[in-house]
Amino acid sequence: MSFLYLLPEYHRQGIGRELTIRVVECLVEQGMHTLLIRVLKVNTPARRFYEALGGHLVPDVEEQLDEGGVVLVQVAYGWRDVNVLLLSKK
Template identity: 40%
Template sequence: MGVRRATVDDAEAIERIRVETWRATYRGLLPDGLIDQLQPNVERRRERLRSPAPSELNFVTEEGARVVGYAFAGPERSRDREYPGEVYAIYVLPAFQGKGHGRALIRECARELADRGITAILIWVLRENMIGRGFYERLGGTPVREKPLEEFPGAEEHVEIAYGWKDTRPLLT
């Protein structure tokens, strides 16, 4: 297993993981219509990986030569005063969960953010996503913020919770 920076060539794998893991995670939690219309968008992903914002961190994790998970991180999107860093997304294929990939991805995000002077971070998670929440709690995060899910039309009644780490040093070991 190994975590590395994502490159343009990872676009297809990332999109496959995004769609498969999204469907497995959110089916039954979010409206079926939303889950069914989810499609890989390799071109858009390629474009984003080709010219990422300077502050954006994109990682993948591999099992052998296969990319099985990814995480994106950077500055907190709403400029939170207490938590200047954020992990925007973290997904590991269902068949490869529970093997340490998630922990390794978060470690790398925390390490690179700390190198840039950011040592307090947030991660937003759907309130009903007990897999994600259990994982963040295991890693020492605590729920610190709450907001309506704004991204997806038709799912506005859902709520997101932010797990926070005031000091990411324990994540680095």
């Protein structure tokens, strides 16, 4: 599992969209065409970001993480066809 965070001072500059598209391009090169991204349930800005990129909340995928005694809840956003993301870069 990998984690990627963008510092708040870099939000709303297109950097997150570009990073996401670059990752998707690499996945497509490896033959992967679906995507599932997990995000903290309380992270409303990130959730809106993934929704704006065409991600759909996957209702059956919710996970609790224990980080040093603090329970964090993650939800997932999915794309059945990542070409939707690649088309958004144009």
